[in-house]
Amino acid sequence: MNKNRCIALFSGGLDSTLSVKYMEKLGYEVIPVFFETPFFTAKNALEAAAAVGIDLHVHDISQEHMQMLLNPRYGYGKNMNPCIDCHGLMFAKAAQLLEEYDAAFLISGEVLGQRPMSQRFDAMNAVRNASKVKDIIIRPLSQKLLPDTKPIRAGWVDKEKMLALQGRGRSKQIEMAKEWGIHGYQSPGGGCLLTDKVFSKRLKDLIQNQQYNLRNIQFLKVGRHFRLTENCKLIVGKTSADNKRLSDMVEDEVVLKTKEYPGPLGVLQFNKYPDDNEIELAASILLDYNNKAAEKAIVSYGKNYNLNKDIEVKKNKDKKEFQIL
Numbered sequence: 001m002n003k004n005r006c007i008a009l010f011s012g013g014l015d016s017t018l019s020v021k022y023m024e025k026l027g028y029e030v031i032p033v034f035f036e037t038p039f040f041t042a043k044n045a046l047e048a049a050a051a052v053g054i055d056l057h058v059h060d061i062s063q064e065h066m067q068m069l070l071n072p073r074y075g076y077g078k079n080m081n082p083c084i085d086c087h088g089l090m091f092a093k094a095a096q097l098l099e100e101y102d103a104a105f106l107i108s109g110e111v112l113g114q115r116p117m118s119q120r121f122d123a124m125n126a127v128r129n130a131s132k133v134k135d136i137i138i139r140p141l142s143q144k145l146l147p148d149t150k151p152i153r154a155g156w157v158d159k160e161k162m163l164a165l166q167g168r169g170r171s172k173q174i175e176m177a178k179e180w181g182i183h184g185y186q187s188p189g190g191g192c193l194l195t196d197k198v199f200s201k202r203l204k205d206l207i208q209n210q211q212y213n214l215r216n217i218q219f220l221k222v223g224r225h226f227r228l229t230e231n232c233k234l235i236v237g238k239t240s241a242d243n244k245r246l247s248d249m250v251e252d253e254v255v256l257k258t259k260e261y262p263g264p265l266g267v268l269q270f271n272k273y274p275d276d277n278e279i280e281l282a283a284s285i286l287l288d289y290n291n292k293a294a295e296k297a298i299v300s301y302g303k304n305y306n307l308n309k310d311i312e313v314k315k316n317k318d319k320k321e322f323q324i325l
């Protein structure tokens with residue numbers, strides 16, 4: 001193991017950027033990795049990394065992350081964000097990469113006391129326990145204030161050279177960024193869909209109705225969502241961009257479209273093929289979101305984009321038989 005080489009958990013935010021740059025300035029070889037999930041894709045992190053000359057390594061942990069999300073040991077944050085377990089998982093995955101990258105320890109941009117849930121002092125320890133990566137994490141921005149870990153004890157990292165940032169204020173970090181010419185970093189906390197209220201409500205609904213899989217999760221990011229029955233949910237495009245995205249995404253779903261009026265696309269997702277009542281309900285909701293259509297009109301529908309069936313419905317005005325997600 002190369003004791004001068006570490007793996008950094010990199011999010012694209014300022015703190016992780018600074019921790020990478022700081023360790024590099026101290027002479028370490030830093031390998032920044034991003035762990036991609038369906039809720040936090042690498043796109044922005046790759047852009048942020050490129051903007052500051054960081055060569056980012058992306059690893060997909062979707063399956064493990066989706067599994068963990070069903071029952072996080074330390075619970076959820078304000079929405080469906082299981083931050084402590086998520087960090088634990090990322091540290092565990094990073095630790096598994098040490099051999100591959102011939103690195104001796106891990107670093108992250110966490111700052112003591114900065115975020116209420118994932119970065120409190122006790123939560124930091126919980127992360128260490130949750131990840132079973134007991135003793136090889138260094139947080140360069142706060143390590144002076146934290147208990148010593150192996151890289152300090154073994155002399156790989158000089159504690160005196162570590163920083164002592166703490167609290168929610170960001171002025172010190174912004175000052176460091178200016179001094180080192182770092183621009184183009186992301187705003188803190190941005191990017192993870194699990195911290196979004198509406199997305200979290202939709203996700204919970206998928207879990208509750210046995211429709212929690214990677215494919216359905218991708219649809220959560222597009223359009224308006226309606227829970228019709230335990231078996232069936234409807235997605236209606238909100239904009240023409242949504243309609244285009246939905247039409248690109250559909251495979252086995254039932255697609256609905258108003259026959260004689262231009263308007264939004266509807267997509268029905270189901271556990272078993274929807275019955276007549278479910279189709280009628282979906283068609284009436286779709287029609288209601290079509291401003292150009294008459295109060296009563298024909299909606300065409302069919303599987304695999306084969307709209308070979310018609311149903312005449314009225315606009316669904318009372319909104320009682322379904323739940324808006």
Ligand code: SF4
Binds near residue numbers: 040
């Ligand atoms: S905000 Fe999202 S990506 Fe970040 S730790 Fe929390 S759950 Fe994980």
